[in-house]
Amino acid sequence: MAADPITPTTGRTRLATTGARRATEAALMSANGRDRLIGMVFQALLLLGLSVALFMLAALLVWSLVEGAPRLGPELITNGPSTVRPAEAGFRTAILGTLLVVGGVVAVIVPVGVGAAIYLEEYANRDRWLNRLIELNIQNLAGVPSIVFGILGLAFIVRGPLNLGFVAAAGSLTLALLVLPTVIIAAREAIRAVPPSIREGSLALGATRWQTIRRQTLPAAMPGVLTGVILAVARATGEAAPLLLVGAVTFVTFNPNFFEGGYSTLPVQIFNYSNRAQDEFRVLAMAGVIVMLGLVLLMNSFAVWLRNRFERSW
């Protein structure tokens, strides 16, 4: 039986090797306990933050469902509003108003926003100070409070040069101005993310700049652009303050028309109902919240489906 060359036999050597091993162990494992604890605490904090956010969202959804459930039913969508008969009041006119206004917003922000983003990314010469100024201001505009846009709309769209009056078209334009910076910024980021090698490859084949944008760059940037549009639409659907200034009245019994007459939207109508004293109106307001959430979900789902159609793997 040959002696194991690693295992020491003399006492002094054994002491030395044990000491060496202990020292190595101490060095390799010393920071272990404390660092691992810090890591775990940090991870727990992050998880806590996420949970809080999710919990608030869930609480909101559950609470509105519970509160508004008694009034959920088809008459919510088919009936017009009423101040005296809460049991029969509905949101029909408000829903139509929202659809009109948001439809108008989309019709404006998609061509204007994407067009502006294309110009800024593809055509503008970054060295000129004017273009840098424009970029800076667009980012500033994204942070302006929405009520300011309401006043702007009142001064220039309802009255002033455009003089449209208190109609749904004016509301659309006002909200379009409000959410345009969001779309421009998102579209710019998406266009910027398209690799330059794609553009070079296209140009090297003899495509013009516009052909390259239309057939390569823009389709590739579509997912990001559509995300920006989704965000803009969601925001526009929920805005009440600027619309109140440009003429969304809180009570409309007839189906709204885009260019004539009064109109109302879901947030404004909910605001109206929630101000009333009777309990039934509060329940009605919560039901309206559910309807609004459902509408936003529907619009977002459509946009996500559209986005998936354009998605390609890089």
Next chain:
Amino acid sequence: MDVEIRERSEVQPVENRQAIGIRIVTSEGGATPSTEEAVFELDHLSCYYGSFRAVRDISLSIRKNAITAIIGPSGTGKSTLLRSFNRMNDLVPSARIEGKILYHGIDLYDRRVDPVEVRRRIGMVFQKPNPFPKSIWENVAFGPKVAGMKGNLDEIVEASLRRAVLWEEVKDKLRQSGLSLSGGQQQRLCIARAIAVEPDVILMDEPCSALDPVATLRIEELMIELKQNYTIVIVTHNMQQAARVSDETVFLTMDDDRAGYLVEQGATPQIFTNPTNRLTEDYVSGRFG
């Protein structure tokens, strides 16, 4: 010799590879054009990016239906030189040239010349394969579509893929993404894409540097086959590749001013076995670079 350069709007769709849009008309008493035609003639060409001179005073000619390799150490402006042939440097705002590049006798940088038309006749394949994020069919059909070429697109796609020796491998998956191919296949796809617009010249900027040796060999075989119908100019870091593949070699190097200049140009066998310039000899024998 009168040269008539048509503006882009007048150009007919490409039906054959002759230079449509650039018509060379001989004047009454003019001499006949020479038969040994140089595709490119560079006349004291310098390329600048702003105030930095990347390429200095280059005069050379590129022969038709041959493979010309541009070799030299890194940073000597080989890619810049190559990109000046199809006006890709125009995409850089600060880029400009001095001197002349003549393509079939026409000044490429003449103000009346449309760079888009230039790029249809002088195609380019890049170092890193860059297929579009579309299907294989769409990749190859893109060039003919934007050029407004007449003819059955399916036939054009098949012919181009056959010429790029890729048809057999992809004929059953034309609708799949171009990015699903291997590196070598992607590069052949890019070559097929460039061929589809029926160019006169194909420029290749280190086309094999991102590929494995087997794929490299296939591309080199492809190049030798293609030169029967196209003029090919290739930039390469790989000296052995230049020796294997090219008919003519151009050697660039640079001085302290970091501007690339032409050291020697000649037939490949002569450059590699019996160069006239000392620097060339040092480079091909590996003493520097």
